[in-house]
Amino acid sequence: MEILVCVKRVPDTAENEIEINRDGSDIERDDLVYSVNEWDNYAVEEAIQIVDKVGGAVTVVSLGDEESEEVVRREMAMGAHNGILVTDDVFAGSDGKGIAAILKAVVEKGTYDLILTGAQADDGAGQIGGMLAAMLDMPYASVVNSIEVLNDSQLKVGREIEGGNQEMNEIALPCVLSIQTGINEPRYVGIRGIRKVASVDIPIWGASDLGLDPANVGESGAGVKRVDYFVPELGEGAEILEGSNEEIAEKLIDLLKAKGGIK
Amino acid sequence: MAAQVFAYIEHKNGVADDTALELVSAARNIFPDASPAAIVTGSGADLDAVCNDLAASYSEVWKFDNEALAYPNAEAIRKLLVAVLPAEAVVLVPHDTFGMDLAPGLSIKLNSVFVSDAAGFESLDGDNLKVIRQEYSGQVSTHLMANISAGAVINVRPGVFQPDESKSATGQVIDKSSEIGELTVGRRFLEVVEAEAGDVDITKEDILVSVGRGIEDQDNIEIAQELAEVVGGVVSCSRPIVDAKWLEKPRQVGTSGQTVKPKVYMALGISGSFQHLGGIKGNPFIVAVNKNPKAPIFQIADVGVVEDLLDFVPVLTEKIQEGK
Numbered sequence: 001m002e003i004l005v006c007v008k009r010v011p012d013t014a015e016n017e018i019e020i021n022r023d024g025s026d027i028e029r030d031d032l033v034y035s036v037n038e039w040d041n042y043a044v045e046e047a048i049q050i051v052d053k054v055g056g057a058v059t060v061v062s063l064g065d066e067e068s069e070e071v072v073r074r075e076m077a078m079g080a081h082n083g084i085l086v087t088d089d090v091f092a093g094s095d096g097k098g099i100a101a102i103l104k105a106v107v108e109k110g111t112y113d114l115i116l117t118g119a120q121a122d123d124g125a126g127q128i129g130g131m132l133a134a135m136l137d138m139p140y141a142s143v144v145n146s147i148e149v150l151n152d153s154q155l156k157v158g159r160e161i162e163g164g165n166q167e168m169n170e171i172a173l174p175c176v177l178s179i180q181t182g183i184n185e186p187r188y189v190g191i192r193g194i195r196k197v198a199s200v201d202i203p204i205w206g207a208s209d210l211g212l213d214p215a216n217v218g219e220s221g222a223g224v225k226r227v228d229y230f231v232p233e234l235g236e237g238a239e240i241l242e243g244s245n246e247e248i249a250e251k252l253i254d255l256l257k258a259k260g261g262i263k
Numbered sequence: 264m265a266a267q268v269f270a271y272i273e274h275k276n277g278v279a280d281d282t283a284l285e286l287v288s289a290a291r292n293i294f295p296d297a298s299p300a301a302i303v304t305g306s307g308a309d310l311d312a313v314c315n316d317l318a319a320s321y322s323e324v325w326k327f328d329n330e331a332l333a334y335p336n337a338e339a340i341r342k343l344l345v346a347v348l349p350a351e352a353v354v355l356v357p358h359d360t361f362g363m364d365l366a367p368g369l370s371i372k373l374n375s376v377f378v379s380d381a382a383g384f385e386s387l388d389g390d391n392l393k394v395i396r397q398e399y400s401g402q403v404s405t406h407l408m409a410n411i412s413a414g415a416v417i418n419v420r421p422g423v424f425q426p427d428e429s430k431s432a433t434g435q436v437i438d439k440s441s442e443i444g445e446l447t448v449g450r451r452f453l454e455v456v457e458a459e460a461g462d463v464d465i466t467k468e469d470i471l472v473s474v475g476r477g478i479e480d481q482d483n484i485e486i487a488q489e490l491a492e493v494v495g496g497v498v499s500c501s502r503p504i505v506d507a508k509w510l511e512k513p514r515q516v517g518t519s520g521q522t523v524k525p526k527v528y529m530a531l532g533i534s535g536s537f538q539h540l541g542g543i544k545g546n547p548f549i550v551a552v553n554k555n556p557k558a559p560i561f562q563i564a565d566v567g568v569v570e571d572l573l574d575f576v577p578v579l580t581e582k583i584q585e586g587k
Contacts, residue, residue: 237562
């Protein structure tokens with residue numbers, strides 16, 4: 001099975017406090033720790049496991065700036081066979097449709113049976129997989145938390161729905177799936193793994209390589225544009241307890257007793 | 264107002280989802296004089312019951328009755344909507360696992376803009392709709408400008424808009440089943456597998472000691488267990504803990520886990536994403552312990568402790584033990 005996995009380089013919210021820059025035009029990006037989007041990492045692991053079972057190859061593509069090469073390489077160190085970096089100044093400011101249109105061009109440059117994305121990203125909208133599927137006229141399933149290959153033309157997929165329940169579906173290949181965290185346990189990538197792929201050639205594609213008209217992507221083609229970032233006016237918020245840990249604990253114990261928090 | 268506004272209604276066992284009345288308010292928040300139409304798909308008596316109820320809240324209820332729609336398959340419903348919606352329609356859909364399945368692709372087929380997980384609408388200036396969203400797990404908010412001249416598909420965050428309980432509409436149910444057309448799909452629904460019950464039922468507990476990413480390591484969960492023991496509660500958790508397989512799924516609080524209604528909820532190292540908060544009902548007394556003072560959990564907690572839980576919680580446990 002030929003599998004394409006779309007991955008994104010994002011600020012790692014587990015490692016960063018996200019703050020807004022002075023004029024509200026962006027988040028403060030100095031000193032941010034970036035990593036591969038967590039959901040995408042599960043998608044790559046799932047693709048590798050499928051190929052380990054039924055054969056084929058995993059290709060990872062990342063759309064972003066040149067720095068995104070590092071996440072492509074990282075996912076290749078995990079075991080993805082091929083990597084593609086898609087970057088071009090004219091792509092800046094693309095909305096979801098613009099990004100999906102670019103990825104559609106990537107898909108059509110190859111031959112894939114299965115296309116995976118992460119179900120969402122911390123700085124995203126959970127929209128690319130569904131848009132890409134509709135553009136390609138392929139079936140789609142979102143928030144997928146299990147995949148079983150039934151045969152050459154069909155998968156059985158579980159979707160995580162509300163209340164911890166799982167919705168089972170049969171889906172025809174080729175298709176697009178957006179992958180939920182927890183579907184597997186992504187393998188650890190060590191320094192040795194990274195070294196092994198350090199000099200692998202990763203092709204870089206821009207708008208002309210993909211046959212895209214710059215007018216249809218990037219900011220000029222966007223129907224949805226970002227205006228600014230802001231910190232919402234908070235309600236009262238929590239009463240923050242101050243003091244040493246011992247002092248805070250004593251205050252908190254009094255409150256917990258009053259509220260029935262200590263039996 | 265040129266645009267026609269539609270609300271997609273989710274329902275189960277003959278009862279409309281809470282979002283059905285929230286979308287009335289959301290529609291009026293965009294267009295103050297909107298009289299949105301409800302779109303209800305399904306089959307049989309359950310569908311009729313939902314449609315009849317909604318006629319008190321929507322001026323028009325479009326009913327689509329077909330056995331193939333008995334379970335909401337997003338691909339089939341997308342085909343249906345593309346066939347029946349007028350040009351430039353503004354379609355509101357709840358932002359949940361169904362909305363995520365349906366809406367992005369629907370916007371492509373309707374050739375209109377898509378806005379995901381809208382948490383508010385600030386203004387409408389001509390065709391430019393200014394929308395509020397949250398990013399980075401709620402740490403920052405952002406304004407987007409969407410050009411809705413060709414219509415829009417907008418996923419609305421559940422629980423944000425007050426449900427319109429006025430029941431002031433004297434709407435009519437319009438049976439549009441004859442317009443359904445063919446519903447061939449590439450994805451076939453098989454069954455829903457219910458969540459397994461765990462060794463504890465966190466939905467019935469009064470005191471929950473809940474852990475998130477801030478616990479850092481599986482071995483540290485003991486710290487929360489010790490606190491839970493001395494206060495007489497049980498340990499629950501947020502999603503990353505289950506993803507890491509450190510605790511079982513039945514202990515997960517949130518929209519993709521359990522809905523709990525304790526008296527006291529202690530959130531230890533939990534940032535407080537809306538999916539997590541969506542699983543906490545009944546207005547409990549919330550204590551948040553998080554080393555990040557910007558964590559959204561502090562916005563909704565009653566009491567906050569800005570400390571590393573790994574340092575603070577053992578002290579708290581010990582003090583409680585001393586006092587007993």
